[in-house]
Amino acid sequence: MSELINNSEKRKELLKHMIQELHQGKAPEAVREQLIQLMQKVPYGEVVEVEQELISEGILDEKEVLKFCDMHTEALEGQIDQSNAKEVPENHPVDVFLKENKELLKVVQLIRNEIKSLIEINATSLSDPLLKIKGWFNNLMDVDKHYRRKENLLFPYLEKLEITGPPKVMWGKHDETREFLKAALETLEHSGEISPEELPSVYELVFEPALNAVADMTMKEEEILFPMSMDKLTDSDWYDIQEQTLEIGFCLYDPPAQWEPDGIKTSSKEKVEDLNRIQMPSGSFTKSELLAILNSLPIDMTFVDKDEKVKYFSQSKERIFDRNRAILNRDVKLCHPPSSVGIVEQILEDFKSGKETNAPFWIQMGGKFIHIEYVALHDENGEFLGTLEVSQDLTEKRKLEGDQRLLSYSKNTEDE
Amino acid sequence: MSELINNSEKRKELLKHMIQELHQGKAPEAVREQLIQLMQKVPYGEVVEVEQELISEGILDEKEVLKFCDMHTEALEGQIDQSNAKEVPENHPVDVFLKENKELLKVVQLIRNEIKSLIEINATSLSDPLLKIKGWFNNLMDVDKHYRRKENLLFPYLEKLEITGPPKVMWGKHDETREFLKAALETLEHSGEISPEELPSVYELVFEPALNAVADMTMKEEEILFPMSMDKLTDSDWYDIQEQTLEIGFCLYDPPAQWEPDGIKTSSKEKVEDLNRIQMPSGSFTKSELLAILNSLPIDMTFVDKDEKVKYFSQSKERIFDRNRAILNRDVKLCHPPSSVGIVEQILEDFKSGKETNAPFWIQMGGKFIHIEYVALHDENGEFLGTLEVSQDLTEKRKLEGDQRLLSYSKNTEDE
Incomplete structure (x- = not known):
């Protein structure tokens, strides 16, 4: 047993086996218990490697991985070993992502609480509360910038390191989340048509999928993507990412300062300017x-x-x-x-x-x-x-x- | 005689001979009469070629050419043939230079008239008129930008075409003019010390040399430099000069529009941006x-x-x-x-x-x-x-x- 736990190859084999079991229809709860029983913690890097192997070996295609992605998350919840993860410096791009996640989760919680209390008290007039909820969903749309920074700034670095599976899977989840949020906002455009009786089902069918998708992704990022990226990318990579961050923008959070890593060559500091836009600390514009x-x-x-x-x-x-x-x-x-x-x-x-x-x-x-x-x-x-x-x-x-x-x-x- | 006039080589030989005569001390008036007698008009290109030859052959060094430059000007006044000169399109860099010359000559005339009338009427209080004259000399200092555009934008193109003599000679005259203007302004800093009795000699010794230098240069430009440059530079060269003009600035004149030559490749239109400055139609600034x-x-x-x-x-x-x-x-x-x-x-x-x-x-x-x-x-x-x-x-x-x-x-x- 201890041999198994200390042997990365065997641990990965088991992990792969478990994912295949999920694929074959075994209930997540059973697999999860099995997992807990077998080992205390799975190093996060191995999760990614297993995902990657399953895709390269043709056992699962990316769509299937995407389909099982949430189930994996559920099965692995809290079980991914981050003890080896690097510490994240303040204002580092990952620090910014993490702070943004906190803000996103606050808004998710606000919406959930508001709707639950509306249902609980059997509110009869929904127009004011739904306007408030619409404002919060507007805020959640800021997650699009968080996702675009991952897609356009972070993922290319991972792909250069031949980590292609997890980014593709995540990108699929981003698009799903965007669709959920759009559906929620479209529903709220016609909030006058939502009767107090319909609220619980609108919540379950329209709002909660969006809220859940946003919240789930924060977990996937924090347990897998960010620790892995901290491990793989160099300070110079992160510096370039930071330099381009403003071109896409922040999500519900504005870092108070730049991250200034030691020893970054100015050549790398200079190379990332978009010549068509004049970039200022608080936004950009074209010359015209x-x-x-x-x-x-x-x-x-x-x-x-x-x-x-x-x-x-x-x-x-x-x-x-x-x-x-x-x-x-x-x-x-x-x-x-x-x-x-x-x-x-x-x-x-x-x-x-x-x-x-x-x-x-x-x-x-x-x-x-x-x-x-x-x-x-x-x-x-x-x-x-x-x-x-x-x-x-x-x-x-x-x-x-x-x-x-x-x-x-x-x-x-x-x-x- | 007609053989001589129609033969460029012989004409140039004669011109060279005349300049050497000036060098040897013959009075300009005598040479000038001789010149008029010998030929009606000297094509402007030949004047430049002769200057260039005298320098390359070591007959005169650049300092000597500079020393005789004014004398040549006097001797050749109005005698340079411009009938073959290209027409200058509106707002073309040369058109801008010419319009600036007009403005410069207006100011020169204002100062001359004012001082002459002060002397004529034996003015007793000079403080107000000298303040006015100082304002006009301030305006004349704008000629520095006119000269810098010649030195930094036009001359490099001539030098590429191996026309090196005239630019060097002119540059020397620019510096002389700058010194004269500075001396005039310094004198006007202490205008309270100029008594009505001293005015005529201050005018002759300090003001008039500056005014004369400014006015003389406009003539040299219009009779030699600009026609020759129109002849030698391509539209694309001029376009590049125009693009960089604002980096140095205009002199007492602001062209109402850009010169837009036909058929200039956009590649040439794009290449001249100074990356450290953001250039606007009405000036520039650094990002900071x-x-x-x-x-x-x-x-x-x-x-x-x-x-x-x-x-x-x-x-x-x-x-x-x-x-x-x-x-x-x-x-x-x-x-x-x-x-x-x-x-x-x-x-x-x-x-x-x-x-x-x-x-x-x-x-x-x-x-x-x-x-x-x-x-x-x-x-x-x-x-x-x-x-x-x-x-x-x-x-x-x-x-x-x-x-x-x-x-x-x-x-x-x-x-x-």
Whole structure:
């Protein structure tokens, strides 16, 4: 018996045998008990290897593995040995996945509790609670980004290591989960049609499959996929994954900092930029989107760099103070009338030295109220980067009274 | 005699001889008359070839050519044949250079007229007029960008064609002109020390050399450099020059449109991007400058692309409505409470269809006046690109009264 437990080959053989038994129709509970009896813990790597072998040897095809995937999960629940698993550093891509799972499970729990209590108290009016539940299902749809990061960022690394089975099986489960969530949201689109009597069956047939699929996947990830991936991928692989994470996005969770592994070569740090999008810490845009954004703001701006050269100005439709491109790369001191250039120099000096970070001015001209603000720019390390001039015509906005709320929009357009 | 005029070799020999005569000290006026007598027009290309030959054959070194450059100009004034010169298309880089020259000459004329009239009327108070003149000299400093575009964009193409002499000679003249302009500006820094009696000699010794150098160069460019360059460079070369022009900047003139030559391969259109700077039609910035700009604006923004996915939000220090990165790539409809999502959909639909381009809202909360504006974004061709949400806290700016002008700045900081 101890020989069996200490021998990886034999353990895997047994595992394979058990999965085949499940395939042949033996009840999961029986197999599970047998499993517990035979061995205390199955190292997680072996589970994956067995899955892979079953697929390569043609004993099961990927569809069949997918079909039995949930049953395996049930059979192996809590039985996978993670004692050898590497510790996950904070803000590491796997740490982010794990934190996202926590958020997902919170939402799953909220929905389950709400519906169960609705059923328990025999609620008669469902419209408000179902609107709330719809909001939570909206949140759960964020899992799509979690899955896409696995599919597009993590799985390719596993496939390079010839671990192809588990990713394919999981991808199938992702798609299933997406379908369940869509079905739940479609049902909630017509939540008015759900009567209190129907709620229990709608819950069982539509909501719970989605909730269960989301929750199950978190377990599969945490027991198999993440420990295995931590084992196989290098820090440099994970760094590349992190770099591309924002292109797909986070799920219900926003890591407070970047993971900064030691000894990652800058070459690897540089190589992953998508040249068509400008990636910022809080999102991205194409150059043509950026151009439209900068020129559609209700403000005008002019940027002077740390060497006091005019480098950029926005081209809003109605600029307050005209700018033409001849000023670009001109020394800002040469842009001002000699009579006021001393003050401009004073402001820049105060910004550079850190004495001031902001200099606001306002003037009334031709019945208009114009606000002009100079703002010192710094990078994340506090290095001075230059000065931004921001001007806006606040005449109309200063006249506004009371409230005009979002809900008034449709009424407004009807008036036209 | 007609044999001589029609024979390029002989004509060049004569030209060379004349330049050597100038070198040996014959007065320009004598040489000039001789030149006019001998031939009506010298094709501009030959002037350049002769300069080049004199340098390569070691008859003159570049310094000597530089020294005689002005004398040649004087001798050849108006005598260079441009009848074979190519026509310059509108907004072509050479067209831009020519328009800049016009602006430069206007400023030169303004300064000359002002000073001459000051001397004529024996003006007693010079402080205001000299401040005005300083502003004009500030403008003339823009010629630095005109010269840098020649030096860094045009000359390399000529050098590739082994036309090395004239660029070097011209570059020397540029540096001389820069020195003259700096001297003029330094003198004007202490304009209070210039007495009405000294004005004529300051003009002759300091201002006029700078003005003359600027004006002379426009002539050299228009009679020799530009016609020759039009002849030698391909449309593709000029296109590349145009693409890089904004990196250096224009001089006192902003072309109303891009020059769009027929048949330029997009490969050549794409190759010239400086990867470290994001180039916009009205200037450029590095990514870290852009980040500082977007996060230092007195407004918050959130960008939703044309597919209704949240793509970016700014990270100002004091955001009015918190955003976290989990919303990135989320469908905007899933970001709103189900109760108001219908209105959001209505706004997006109206923006997409072009029915509306702007939807402003405002609310008063906790004593604050918050303005929220949705703006439809379009590219230059009117294609819908998405929606921008702009929020700002206008509480303080709505309370401002009267004026606070730039000139009040130093007083403010003294108060602190």
